[in-house]
Amino acid sequence: MTTAWLVLAVGDARQHGGNDGYDDNPREHYSWDSTVPNHGRLAVGDVIALWDKKELIGVSVIHGIDTGTAQKNLYFCPQCRKADFKRRSRLTPACRCGQCGALFDTPGRKVETVTTYTSRHGRAWIDGRGLLTGKQLRALCDSPDSQLSMRSARWEKLRDAVLATGRADAVAGLTGQTHKRVPIPGGHRFAKVRTRVGQDAFRTTLLREQGEQCAISGPAPADVLEAAHLYSYAETGEHHDFGGLLLRRDLHRLFDKGRIAVDPETDLLDTDPALDAYPLYAELHGKPLAFSLRAEHRVWLTAHWNTHRAGA
Numbered sequence: 001m002t003t004a005w006l007v008l009a010v011g012d013a014r015q016h017g018g019n020d021g022y023d024d025n026p027r028e029h030y031s032w033d034s035t036v037p038n039h040g041r042l043a044v045g046d047v048i049a050l051w052d053k054k055e056l057i058g059v060s061v062i063h064g065i066d067t068g069t070a071q072k073n074l075y076f077c078p079q080c081r082k083a084d085f086k087r088r089s090r091l092t093p094a095c096r097c098g099q100c101g102a103l104f105d106t107p108g109r110k111v112e113t114v115t116t117y118t119s120r121h122g123r124a125w126i127d128g129r130g131l132l133t134g135k136q137l138r139a140l141c142d143s144p145d146s147q148l149s150m151r152s153a154r155w156e157k158l159r160d161a162v163l164a165t166g167r168a169d170a171v172a173g174l175t176g177q178t179h180k181r182v183p184i185p186g187g188h189r190f191a192k193v194r195t196r197v198g199q200d201a202f203r204t205t206l207l208r209e210q211g212e213q214c215a216i217s218g219p220a221p222a223d224v225l226e227a228a229h230l231y232s233y234a235e236t237g238e239h240h241d242f243g244g245l246l247l248r249r250d251l252h253r254l255f256d257k258g259r260i261a262v263d264p265e266t267d268l269l270d271t272d273p274a275l276d277a278y279p280l281y282a283e284l285h286g287k288p289l290a291f292s293l294r295a296e297h298r299v300w301l302t303a304h305w306n307t308h309r310a311g312a
Contacts, residue, residue: 002155004047006137007032009057026050026057028122033072034115038150047155048121049128051137056128059158059171064120072114075107131165203227206246215245215291216260216269216284228252230300243300245291258308260284262301267293270309 009026030050032039042048044065050057076083077097084098085107093103138144140158141151159171206227213219228247247255254260259272260281268286275281293301 002045002047003043004049004153004155004158005038005042006049006051006141006151006153008053008149009050010052027125028120030119030121032117032150033070034117035072035074035112036150037148038152039115039117041152042117042119042150047158048119049137049153049158051134054134055130056132056137058125058128059162060121060123060125062119062121063123066118066120068116070114070116071111074110074112076110077102078104078106078108081108126171128162131162131167136161199227202244203246206244210246210291213246213290214248214251215289216251216255217248218290220248224248226252228255230297230304243296245297254281255304258304261305261308262289263309264298264302264305267298270305 007030009030030048034040042062042065044062046062047059048062049059074083075085077085077095077100079102080097080100082097082099085095086098087095093105095104095107096102097104140161141153143151162171203226207222207225212222212225214225225246226249227244229244231243251260254272254275259275261270262268263270268288269284271281271285275285
């Protein structure tokens with residue numbers, strides 16, 4: 001799950017008087033420091049939603065976080081030395097402590113070295129004014145009653161709340177998901193299936209003769225090796241001597257579809273040109289098998305080649 005952060009950006013309307021504030025530009029960056037709870041938890045790739053207590057300002061994805069150090073002024077009540085006080089613009093004294101109730105004009109001050117953080121999130125910025133109220137945003141947080149300026153939330157909840165407003169464009173592109181995922185039904189059901197008789201014995205024989213190695217790619221754990229028939233077993237229903245090779249599961253499927261074949265004239269691998277887009281498979285083209293073929297193998301491989309390459 002993607003982590004989302006609801007962060008408070010109130011600009012000059014700050015009421016808490018414990019510091020000088022931060023240089024924020026909601027559309028581009030958000031600043032905080034190591035005195036802020038959760039300061040070290042935000043990471044590149046997280047969704048960041050900025051609000052001003054009344055409504056959502058906007059939402060984006062963090063594509064960078066710059067860190068540094070700075071000297072920070074910290075202010076406190078001169079009586080109880082707590083930083084929980086508010087500056088009052090129309091009353092005197094100018095400050096009132098929220099802890100002890102003391103009134104004062106000049107708070108105490110100390111200087112502390114802090115780690116600074118600035119998020120960079122301008123690339124995917126989406127304006128969110130008018131989408132979600134402060135009450136709705138609080139309810140989306142992991143701790144709805146929290147008073148912290150940086151609160152964690154689940155991106156899925158925030159996304160669904162925005163989608164409910166009819167503004168799918170407001171979350172499009174943030175994490176590559178524009179719609180709510182539809183739950184995939186689970187459980188089990190009984191079904192009649194046709195089972196290949198003798199398949200386990202056929203595979204055991206190949207493991208004994210060829211060892212734990214894929215005939216195309218080389219050594220591999222037995223867990224990923226399958227007994228591949230060099231002909232259509234569905235048509236014959238028979239296990240022929242030397243009519244199979246051990247192949248890694250993905251290569252077995254590509255071989256069955258004819259996207260990988262063996263040139264009977266050179267014993268070299270021939271891959272479908274469409275596989276050139278996948279280096280893992282493209283590099284196989286023109287290489288010899290990792291297993292020494294018998295004459296019987298070549299008979300079946302020639303038939304496979306004629307089926308899938310003769311008309312090419």
